[in-house]
Amino acid sequence: MSDVPKPEELAKVDHTSPLITGWMNSPVEIKKGVACYAGKPKNLEYVGLPNPREWSPLDEDWKLPDNWKEIILDGLRERLERFRSLKIFMDICVRCGACADKCHFFIGGGDPRNMPVLRAELLRSIYRREYTTAGKIMGKFAGARDLTVDVLKEWWYYFFQCTECRRCSVFCPYGIDTAEITIIGRELLNLVGLNIDWISAPVANCYRTGNHLGIQPHAYKDMLDFFVDDIEEITGVKMEPSFNRKGAEILFITPSGDVFADPGTYTCMGYIMLFHYLQKMGLDITWSTYASEGGNFGYFTSHEMAKRLNAKMYAEAKRLGVKWILGGECGHMWRVINQYMDTFNGPADFLEEPVSPITGTKFENAKGTKMVHIIEFTADLIKHNKLKLDPSRNDNLKVTFHDSCNPARGMGLLEEPRYVIKNVCNNFYEMPENTIRELTFCCGGGAGLNAGEDMELRMRGGLPRANAVKHVHEKYGVNMLACICAIDRAVFPDLMQYWIPEVGVIGVHEMIGNALILEGEKERTTDLRSEPLHGMEEVEEAEEVKKEEKVEENKDV
Amino acid sequence: MKLEKLLLQNRTIILKRWLDSILESYSSDTKRFLKKQSDQFANPVGQTISKEIGNLFQELLEGVDPARLSPILDRIVRIRAVQDFSPSQAIFFVFQLKGVIRKELNKEIRENRLSDELAEFESRIDDMALIAFDVYMRCREKIYEISANQAKNQVSRLLQRAGLISEVPEWEPHQKETT
Ligand code: SF4
Numbered sequence: 063m064s065d066v067p068k069p070e071e072l073a074k075v076d077h078t079s080p081l082i083t084g085w086m087n088s089p090v091e092i093k094k095g096v097a098c099y100a101g102k103p104k105n106l107e108y109v110g111l112p113n114p115r116e117w118s119p120l121d122e123d124w125k126l127p128d129n130w131k132e133i134i135l136d137g138l139r140e141r142l143e144r145f146r147s148l149k150i151f152m153d154i155c156v157r158c159g160a161c162a163d164k165c166h167f168f169i170g171g172g173d174p175r176n177m178p179v180l181r182a183e184l185l186r187s188i189y190r191r192e193y194t195t196a197g198k199i200m201g202k203f204a205g206a207r208d209l210t211v212d213v214l215k216e217w218w219y220y221f222f223q224c225t226e227c228r229r230c231s232v233f234c235p236y237g238i239d240t241a242e243i244t245i246i247g248r249e250l251l252n253l254v255g256l257n258i259d260w261i262s263a264p265v266a267n268c269y270r271t272g273n274h275l276g277i278q279p280h281a282y283k284d285m286l287d288f289f290v291d292d293i294e295e296i297t298g299v300k301m302e303p304s305f306n307r308k309g310a311e312i313l314f315i316t317p318s319g320d321v322f323a324d325p326g327t328y329t330c331m332g333y334i335m336l337f338h339y340l341q342k343m344g345l346d347i348t349w350s351t352y353a354s355e356g357g358n359f360g361y362f363t364s365h366e367m368a369k370r371l372n373a374k375m376y377a378e379a380k381r382l383g384v385k386w387i388l389g390g391e392c393g394h395m396w397r398v399i400n401q402y403m404d405t406f407n408g409p410a411d412f413l414e415e416p417v418s419p420i421t422g423t424k425f426e427n428a429k430g431t432k433m434v435h436i437i438e439f440t441a442d443l444i445k446h447n448k449l450k451l452d453p454s455r456n457d458n459l460k461v462t463f464h465d466s467c468n469p470a471r472g473m474g475l476l477e478e479p480r481y482v483i484k485n486v487c488n489n490f491y492e493m494p495e496n497t498i499r500e501l502t503f504c505c506g507g508g509a510g511l512n513a514g515e516d517m518e519l520r521m522r523g524g525l526p527r528a529n530a531v532k533h534v535h536e537k538y539g540v541n542m543l544a545c546i547c548a549i550d551r552a553v554f555p556d557l558m559q560y561w562i563p564e565v566g567v568i569g570v571h572e573m574i575g576n577a578l579i580l581e582g583e584k585e586r587t588t589d590l591r592s593e594p595l596h597g598m599e600e601v602e603e604a605e606e607v608k609k610e611e612k613v614e615e616n617k618d619v
Numbered sequence: 620m621k622l623e624k625l626l627l628q629n630r631t632i633i634l635k636r637w638l639d640s641i642l643e644s645y646s647s648d649t650k651r652f653l654k655k656q657s658d659q660f661a662n663p664v665g666q667t668i669s670k671e672i673g674n675l676f677q678e679l680l681e682g683v684d685p686a687r688l689s690p691i692l693d694r695i696v697r698i699r700a701v702q703d704f705s706p707s708q709a710i711f712f713v714f715q716l717k718g719v720i721r722k723e724l725n726k727e728i729r730e731n732r733l734s735d736e737l738a739e740f741e742s743r744i745d746d747m748a749l750i751a752f753d754v755y756m757r758c759r760e761k762i763y764e765i766s767a768n769q770a771k772n773q774v775s776r777l778l779q780r781a782g783l784i785s786e787v788p789e790w791e792p793h794q795k796e797t798t
Pocket residue numbers: 164165166167176177178181223224225226227228229230231240241244504
């Protein structure tokens with residue numbers, strides 16, 4: 063996206079404002095089902111975030127500090143100086159409306175304040191009032207207004223109705239990225255203790271134990287041991303992943319969702335199998351029970367918090383003395399790595415430029431961060447014919463692929479996942495063009511909004527995506543929605559349940575696990591979910607009966 | 620039935636007016652978008668409503684078959700059940716058809732003395748509203764169910780089995796504050 067619009071683009075822009083006047087006057091009503099719970103004081107205290115207290119967004123009194131206004135305005139001034147892009151975004155929007163109908167929350171929910179241009183106006187109206195002459199003098203006529211408690215509440219409500227997906231920015235002739243405005247908005251809100259539980263709890267947990275759920279190291283290992291047992295049962299091959307091994311060449315870090323939440327757990331089994339397969343070919347990789355989180359909910363809180371959590375991964379890489387980091391299937395993790403890590407905690411000079419030990423491919427794109435997305439790594443393996451695959455083992459699946467916002471729009475990972483999918487399964491169907499690749503529709507639960515209490519919001523936000531999935535389901539019989547993001551794997555099962563219950567959710571590396579032909583494996587009769595493979599239904603049934611008989615026999619004895 | 624013929628003849632205008640009145644439930648900017656954008660993937664809400672009310676209208680002309688009406692209603696109601704509407708607002712669109720017909724066909728109905736037929740047709744609309752209520756409730760129940768299971772679903776079956784979750788403990792200063 064270039065910052066300066068081309069003349070022909072500008073010519074297309076209709077400069078009449080599409081905006082309802084009067085949005086500023088209609089007060090916001092905070093609704094259940096849309097609003098998330100407030101952050102708990104213990105979690106704020108744990109990481110030193112301001113104004114920890116019990117409060118509820120549904121209450122009248124949000125228990126703000128007395129000098130809240132000063133804190134916010136100082137915070138805004140400071141950020142305008144620090145981030146040039148923010149100042150530009152505040153100044154250059156011409157309210158052309160090109161972005162207005164591109165946000166999934168607006169498309170699905172119809173609330174005009176979810177038009178990206180209005181979301182940004184929430185902040186911009188205050189900016190105008192405080193920092194522009196016109197705004198100071200003319201107030202509302204110049205689109206400016208005073209910062210009041212009601213405005214603050216409106217910020218909170220709508221900045222936590224943006225998944226920071228950046229779809230709107232693709233359509234803006236000026237390249238204005240409303241996601242960045244949301245990021246700053248949330249950062250300001252956090253200065254006075256306004257946040258949501260679904261973000262601040264994972265942040266505190268991650269800071270303490272290294273992952274969002276607060277799973278301790280021994281439990282992390284226990285989980286992987288479970289997977290190893292399951293894999294052995296399914297394939298007959300015993301695998302031995304290594305943990306916290308100093309001197310390994312590569313450190314593997316994945317979102318904790320892959321280890322602890324279904325259906326991500328099956329993707330995790332896929333990683334274990336891939337690494338086992340490559341071991342003989344020279345892959346020297348270790349898992350870490352400390353850097354047990356690839357995700358970074360700090361990024362949904364403030365730049366500062368994102369930096370702190372991001373540093374943990376690199377500290378672990380340093381401690382173990384690895385050469386580079388391989389990262390699991392994740393979305394926002396990659397936005398942080400790709401766009402921020404170098405400035406946050408870089409350069410990671412103690413690491414080396416990543417090179418695939420199997421193919422010799424240099425990942426030059428990861429020169430700065432020393433961290434490679436596993437989908438690139440695996441695509442490269444397939445390209446070099448390094449994997450023996452039997453795609454027919456995925457014949458039960460009719461697959462479509464959801465481009466996760468961050469890998470797609472944030473880092474251009476568009477071809478790699480498709481290439482891998484086409485090599486591991488025989489039935490792949492694309493969703494309509496204006497809903498994939500750079501134009502992909504968000505899952506509706508990114509940027510920390512995948513809580514339970516805001517389910518209505520999630521169902522609206524996910525509607526455009528679900529609508530496209532439904533289309534390929536009806537047209538081609540698609541029954542599986544593939545993705546390369548752990549948040550997707552957490553969000554989509556709920557979304558599908560509401561809109562298209564016939565469609566399941568799968569990580570790409572789960573499909574790899576199914577297709578990968580392992581040395582010494584027994585004839586597989588089930589997939590990684592222990593469901594019979596295509597054409598194996600009867601064999602599986604017979605096996606089940608045998609097992610049951612055995613159990614019965616044992617009981618008798 | 621004469622009314623039926625009349626309704627068929629005026630199908631286009633009735634559907635147009637019906638859609639207009641349904642879209643009145645949205646704010647003016649939203650309304651404009653829902654109406655204008657004709658791509659079904661860029662505008663799933665507007666396109667779904669406009670397509671499905673056509674199907675509902677067609678069904679009503681043939682009678683009231685819950686098995687056929689229910690899935691059509693579902694496609695509209697499922698959307699409105701997650702938007703900023705109260706239950707009555709969410710299904711009010713069904714009743715709006717009555718007003719549209721009365722207004723559009725007022726003269727013809729009077730001239731041809733079709734008020735009995737109209738009453739019969741309107742009772743079909745009432746029946747359809749009852750079905751819409753059921754659909755609405757099903758959608759809402761689904762949301763509550765998903766919402767309630769959400770925390771459980773996001774944690775692996777294995778993890779629950781093993782009881783391996785550890786939360787951030789109460790932090791000292793806060794305990795002091797609240798005790
Ligand atoms: S970043 Fe995404 S969620 Fe936020 S306003 Fe833009 S389109 Fe909407």
